Amino acid sequence: MKRLRNHLVGIDQGDINLFSDFQDGGQMWTGVGPRERRSAVSFSASFRHPPTVQVSVSLWDVDTASHMRADLSAEEVTCEGCEVVFRTWGDSRVARIRVTWMAIGELAHDDDWNLY
Template sequence: MKRLRNPRTGVDQGDIEVFSDFEDNGEMWTGSGPRERRRSVDFSAVFASPPSVHVSVSLWDMDTSAAIRAELVAENV
């Protein structure tokens, strides 16, 4: 965690792979099976209060023959 001038203020960052089904022809890649993935994330240090969390896509590989939908949500922070 990077601490700012005020030692009670910090920024933690990381990249979590939720799935990578194209390598093994997995469910998300073939269009069958569960359409939801959830991951638990542990911060590197404890925050004094629940932090503000920003989530975004770091890689998006898709087929153009289907509708493109995604919802990225931080829950239970």
């Protein structure tokens, strides 16, 4: 559990089109085996410590002829941003994905002392 030490809690959110591979025959649509896409997200303001980031699929366009395999996560979370990562494998064919993200964390307080 993440405990926040002050009343200044920041919530930032956004929506990103992670990829659209069906238009140009990209790897997520035509490839097989392990595949990955990453997209950098910048928060609108810096958090005091790395926040908790929740990601979810807001648009899902996939081929139904094969099994749908997917892993979606936020990685490399810092006070300023993170990377949204989508992975698939096997014969899954993914045309496009849009992702919604939300970051919740503690903001700096005017009374904070920075001695270092």
